[in-house]
Amino acid sequence: xxxxxxxxxxxxxxxxxxxxxxxxxxxxxxxxxxxxxxxxxxxxxxxxxxxxxxxxxxxxxxxxxxxxxxxxxxxxxxxxxxxxxxxxxxxxxxxxxxxxxxxxxxxxxxxxxxxxxxxxxxxxxxxxxxxxxxxxxxxxxxxxxxxxxxxxxxxxxxxxxxxxxxxxxxxxxxxxxxxxxxxxxxxxxxxxxxxxxxxxxxxxxxxxxxxxxxxxxxxxxxxxxxxxxxxxxxxxxxxxxxxxxxxxxxxxxxxxxxxxxxxxxxxxxxxxxxxxxxxxxxxxxxxxxxxxxxxxxxxxxxxxxxxxxxxxxxxxxxxxxxxxxxxxxxxxxxxxxxxxxxxxxxxxxxxxxxxxxxxxxxxxxxxxxxxxxxxxxxxxxxxxxxxxxxxxxxxxxxxxxxxxxxxxxxxxxxxxxxxxxxxxxxxxxxxxxxxxxxxxxxxxxxxxxxxxxxxxxxxxxxxxxxxxxxxxxxxxxxxxxxxxxxxxxxxxxxxxxxxxxxxxxxxxxxxxx
Amino acid sequence: xxxxxxxxxxxxxxxxxxxxxxxxxxxxxxxxxxxxxxxxxxxxxxxxxxxxxxxxxxxxxxxxxxxxxxxxxxxxxxxxxxxxxxxxxxxxxxxxxxxxxxxxxxxxxxxxxxxxxxxxxx
Amino acid sequence: xxxxxxxxxxxxxxxxxxxxxxxxxxxxxxxxxxxxxxxxxxxxxxxxxxxxxxxxxxxxxxxxxxxxxxxxxxxxxxxxxxxxxxxxxxxxxxxxxxxxxxxxxxxxxxxxxxxxxxxxxxxxxxxxxxxxxxxxxxxxxxxxxxxxxxxxxxxxxxxxxxxxx
Numbered sequence: 001x002x003x004x005x006x007x008x009x010x011x012x013x014x015x016x017x018x019x020x021x022x023x024x025x026x027x028x029x030x031x032x033x034x035x036x037x038x039x040x041x042x043x044x045x046x047x048x049x050x051x052x053x054x055x056x057x058x059x060x061x062x063x064x065x066x067x068x069x070x071x072x073x074x075x076x077x078x079x080x081x082x083x084x085x086x087x088x089x090x091x092x093x094x095x096x097x098x099x100x101x102x103x104x105x106x107x108x109x110x111x112x113x114x115x116x117x118x119x120x121x122x123x124x125x126x127x128x129x130x131x132x133x134x135x136x137x138x139x140x141x142x143x144x145x146x147x148x149x150x151x152x153x154x155x156x157x158x159x160x161x162x163x164x165x166x167x168x169x170x171x172x173x174x175x176x177x178x179x180x181x182x183x184x185x186x187x188x189x190x191x192x193x194x195x196x197x198x199x200x201x202x203x204x205x206x207x208x209x210x211x212x213x214x215x216x217x218x219x220x221x222x223x224x225x226x227x228x229x230x231x232x233x234x235x236x237x238x239x240x241x242x243x244x245x246x247x248x249x250x251x252x253x254x255x256x257x258x259x260x261x262x263x264x265x266x267x268x269x270x271x272x273x274x275x276x277x278x279x280x281x282x283x284x285x286x287x288x289x290x291x292x293x294x295x296x297x298x299x300x301x302x303x304x305x306x307x308x309x310x311x312x313x314x315x316x317x318x319x320x321x322x323x324x325x326x327x328x329x330x331x332x333x334x335x336x337x338x339x340x341x342x343x344x345x346x347x348x349x350x351x352x353x354x355x356x357x358x359x360x361x362x363x364x365x366x367x368x369x370x371x372x373x374x375x376x377x378x379x380x381x382x383x384x385x386x387x388x389x390x391x392x393x394x395x396x397x398x399x400x401x402x403x404x405x406x407x408x409x410x411x412x413x414x415x416x417x418x419x420x421x422x423x424x425x426x427x428x429x430x431x432x433x434x435x436x437x438x439x440x441x442x443x444x445x446x447x448x449x450x451x452x453x454x455x456x457x458x459x460x461x462x463x464x465x466x467x468x469x470x471x472x473x474x475x476x477x478x479x480x481x482x483x484x485x486x487x488x489x490x491x492x493x494x495x496x497x498x499x500x501x502x503x504x505x506x507x508x509x510x511x512x513x
Numbered sequence: 514x515x516x517x518x519x520x521x522x523x524x525x526x527x528x529x530x531x532x533x534x535x536x537x538x539x540x541x542x543x544x545x546x547x548x549x550x551x552x553x554x555x556x557x558x559x560x561x562x563x564x565x566x567x568x569x570x571x572x573x574x575x576x577x578x579x580x581x582x583x584x585x586x587x588x589x590x591x592x593x594x595x596x597x598x599x600x601x602x603x604x605x606x607x608x609x610x611x612x613x614x615x616x617x618x619x620x621x622x623x624x625x626x627x628x629x630x631x632x633x634x635x
Numbered sequence: 636x637x638x639x640x641x642x643x644x645x646x647x648x649x650x651x652x653x654x655x656x657x658x659x660x661x662x663x664x665x666x667x668x669x670x671x672x673x674x675x676x677x678x679x680x681x682x683x684x685x686x687x688x689x690x691x692x693x694x695x696x697x698x699x700x701x702x703x704x705x706x707x708x709x710x711x712x713x714x715x716x717x718x719x720x721x722x723x724x725x726x727x728x729x730x731x732x733x734x735x736x737x738x739x740x741x742x743x744x745x746x747x748x749x750x751x752x753x754x755x756x757x758x759x760x761x762x763x764x765x766x767x768x769x770x771x772x773x774x775x776x777x778x779x780x781x782x783x784x785x786x787x788x789x790x791x792x793x794x795x796x797x798x799x800x
Binding site for chain 3 (some may be wrong): 521522524527531569595596597614615616617620
């Protein structure tokens with residue numbers, strides 16, 4: 001072996017052990033550089049031998065053959081390559097796109113609020129009320145996908161040794177099993193409807209939506225299947241819709257609230273003639289001011305109902321409350337402290353009425369009227385034909401046609417009469433045109449009941465009850481003395497054209513006297 | 514069989530005449546309005562009349578009422594655009610035996626004519 | 636004009652053409668007619684009175700009119716013969732009469748028809764009643780039916796029903 005030449009040829013392994021490089025320095029005797037020498041050098045470095053190495057060495061020697069060491073300097077050629085390892089991926093939970101968007105928006109809003117910055121220029125043109133930041137999910141809704149941690153793929157160095165891959169970290173994602181289920185395929189599904197809350201590495205669904213501050217631009221409009229609790233108030237022009245009940249601790253401004261069950265306002269609503277409250281069941285409030293309220297069952301107000309339009313299908317139970325201005329329609333009983341005001345605010349109270357049902361009765365009566373007229377006309381025409389003694393096939397044809405018309409109209413009337421009877425029975429059952437005033441019934445107040453309208457010409461001190469007597473006349477009962485006075489003695493009476501009169505009803509449906 | 518056609522439209526009279534021709538009726542008298550018809554019925558003595566409603570000088574209903582004062586039995590078919598039930602009843606009350614609404618197919622008209630004449634025969 | 640008055644005319648013209656002329660007619664999209672001049676050279680006009688007032692005009696070119704009249708009468712009628720005008724009048728009479736029978740709960744009378752023959756004639760309708768033009772196509776040519784009618788109460792303003800009350 002020629003030591004000098006031997007020193008001018010080497011095989012070195014890279015620090016990451018993924019490459020072995022042949023280096024030939026200038027000054028070497030070119031004849032010294034052969035496959036045996038290179039192989040020996042490789043083996044000395046513990047490089048894995050085999051056909052691949054042999055092939056690479058041959059290629060190196062071919063490349064060396066044309067290589068001018070003097071001109072170009074040292075010759076280098078990679079004669080062996082390893083395979084890098086692939087580290088495993090950490091586990092990941094990816095939110096569904098629509099929820100991710102809301103999450104992003106929520107973060108953005110929070111950041112803006114923190115820094116007290118304005119919205120982006122792009123955002124300025126959008127209605128922020130519509131862009132809710134609350135992740136509302138339905139039962140059965142897909143929330144996202146879990147990607148489990150992977151082990152990674154090991155590599156091999158040039159010496160044939162394994163390069164171990166780093167496995168991914170399996171994060172301990174905690175999904176509340178009561179409200180969320182994780183399937184084997186990684187799908188994450190909501191078990192209940194509610195608000196999806198992601199906190200750190202845990203997630204759960206709260207069936208109650210709790211808004212710690214205001215419903216405003218930071219929350220957007222709310223449309224939630226479960227109960228909604230708002231700890232502050234609700235700002236102008238915002239909407240809160242709940243599939244159950246809504247509770248608000250602070251002030252409701254000119255906003256719209258819709259609850260399938262109850263609405264509970266620890267304060268009240270200041271609607272400025274725009275705000276609305278719609279409850280499938282009860283409304284409880286401290287006060288109602290200039291709002292439109294539709295109550296499926298009872299209305300309970302502590303302080304006052306002022307300048308509101310209210311329709312109550314149950315009763316008004318507000319013995320300490322004043323009803324001033326506006327129009328309150330109640331199907332059941334009405335109890336309050338005061339009706340009207342000393343200043344003369346025009347207050348209308350319609351008793352034993354449910355406007356929606358009234359409208360239905362009126363429409364049905366119209367239809368029945370049209371059908372009755374059609375049947376009567378056909379019958380009259382049949383009579384005309386009958387009066388004509390001449391028989392002819394034309395006359396017979398016409399009689400048949402008219403008979404059919406009359407009977408068709410009568411048969412169409414039947415289901416309408418049944419519907420009317422049902423509706424009317426409902427009104428009669430629930431209708432209790434009784435007003436109990438514990439304090440004062442003010443002059444100028446207008447009470448409508450039993451088809452009459454009474455505008456009180458004097459203030460009457462309570463406790464008193466206004467109701468209909470046996471013949472349907474309005475009477476005022478002094479609850480202290482028990483005396484009964486016809487309302488006509490203390491009010492100006494006139495017919496209430498807004499109500500359908502019992503006389504309009506078909507005879508069979510009028511309540512027996 | 515003598516048939517009188519009372520219609521202000523010559524076109525309609527031609528069409529009706531053509532249908533009657535197909536049915537084998539050739540003794541046909543035409544009148545252009547109720548007045549004209551009244552002046553001709555006495556001499557012609559039709560066995561059947563086909564009368565339009567809306568005509569100048571005297572409309573079809575007025576003619577029928579007048580005609581029925583002296584002749585209760587000769588069958589009259591009203592051939593008109595008036596299709597409302599109240600109009601048909603008015604026509605029956607006036608004394609019309611059958612009714613054809615314009616537009617009509619020749620088959621419809623011939624069917625009404627045959628029906629009216631067979632009823633009269635019965 | 637209330638759209639409920641357009642459908643009866645469409646049904647009526649199809650019925651009359653199918654029954655009396657034994658040919659189909661294609662109804663094209665209705666438009667509002669702005670100018671007073673007749674669309675074609677031959678116009679049959681009928682007036683309406685009662686609960687609905689206004690006029691109906693059936694308009695076609697002389698050539699189309701002749702072909703349609705021939706199909707109607709079963710014979711060739713020159714356009715200058717009185718029988719030609721009579722046939723046109725009868726067509727518009729049947730279309731209008733049949734349509735008014737489809738107006739729901741309306742008591743309407745139709746006048747005897749008038750026929751105008753000549754290019755470039757003007758037909759004036761009430762200024763307060765829009766005129767709807769329904770263009771139609773047949774195998775014998777194009778025609779149009781122009782409807783300018785409205786309810787009598789709306790037309791007169793106070794209306795007899797209010798006076799009766």
